[in-house]
Amino acid sequence: MAxxxxxxxxxxxxxxxxxxxxxxxxxxxxxxxxxQHFLELNQNPELRCIILRGANNNFAAGxxxxxxxxxxxxxxxxxxxxxxxxAATLKAINECMHPVIAAIxxxxxxxxxxxxxxxxxxxxxxxxRFGIPINKLGFPLAPKELQSLLTMVGKxxxxxxxxxxxxxxxxxxxxxxxxxxxxxxxxxxxxxTAKRIAQGAPLAARLNKKFIRRLSFVPExxxxxxxxxxxxxxxxxxxxxxxxxxxxxxxxIFNGT
Numbered sequence: 001m002a003x004x005x006x007x008x009x010x011x012x013x014x015x016x017x018x019x020x021x022x023x024x025x026x027x028x029x030x031x032x033x034x035x036q037h038f039l040e041l042n043q044n045p046e047l048r049c050i051i052l053r054g055a056n057n058n059f060a061a062g063x064x065x066x067x068x069x070x071x072x073x074x075x076x077x078x079x080x081x082x083x084x085x086x087a088a089t090l091k092a093i094n095e096c097m098h099p100v101i102a103a104i105x106x107x108x109x110x111x112x113x114x115x116x117x118x119x120x121x122x123x124x125x126x127x128x129r130f131g132i133p134i135n136k137l138g139f140p141l142a143p144k145e146l147q148s149l150l151t152m153v154g155k156x157x158x159x160x161x162x163x164x165x166x167x168x169x170x171x172x173x174x175x176x177x178x179x180x181x182x183x184x185x186x187x188x189x190x191x192x193t194a195k196r197i198a199q200g201a202p203l204a205a206r207l208n209k210k211f212i213r214r215l216s217f218v219p220e221x222x223x224x225x226x227x228x229x230x231x232x233x234x235x236x237x238x239x240x241x242x243x244x245x246x247x248x249x250x251x252x253i254f255n256g257t
Contacts, residue, residue, distance in 0.1 A: 004033040011048040023061035024054045038092035048198035053103040062110020078234040082142035093118040103190035122179040130173040133165035138242025139233040
């Protein structure tokens with residue numbers, strides 16, 4: 001059963017993404033629950049660190065494509081889904097006052113990778129895999145989500161990740177700046193990292209996190225016309241072909257319309 005689990009052990013919180021049988025793909029309810037957990041943990045001054053992880057040796061395989069037909073099948077629904085639901089979740093993680101560690105094993109793609117890059121520290125297994133292969137589904141990365149990727153890896157790497165849609169191994173992901181550290185024992189390394197953070201001054205950690213975020217970039221707001229253009233893919237045949245091809249496990253044939 002799909003769920004987002006939250007446990008607190010002393011000064012460290014553990015949030016687990018779980019969707020058995022779907023590589024922890026994230027549905028609408030899970031996006032909302034994940035945001036709610038981070039908003040609640042943000043109000044807990046006793047915490048020092050949060051570890052975000054996936055169940056069953058995978059981090060997350062992105063959004064649950066099976067529900068696209070109901071949650072983002074029109075231009076209006078698609079804009080709400082990305083600009084409100086997903087954006088709110090990534091914002092809650094990014095702006096949480098506590099340092100957040102992504103403990104990454106297995107698959108970390110699409111929305112799962114977006115969640116990971118919203119964290120402060122990413123520790124990954126050498127066998128983990130990364131990417132945002134949504135070009136194969138017939139759609140681009142939403143502007144607010146693209147801004148986070150650009151800030152993390154820069155124009156060159158972001159272009160390669162999105163235009164090629166290739167799945168990267170852990171070594172290449174580290175080279176491109178998607179992760180900071182590789183470990184053969186991710187849970188232990190993540191916990192030891194969290195303990196080191198917890199031993200430091202919490203107010204200093206919170207201020208460091210806040211001003212690292214503040215000084216990293218000043219996003220340029222898109223005008224209304226650009227917003228509509230960014231989501232115009234929702235009304236294309238290629239988008240329908242990509243999603244239906246994914247669900248049917250067939251290679252889509254895109255014609256540019």
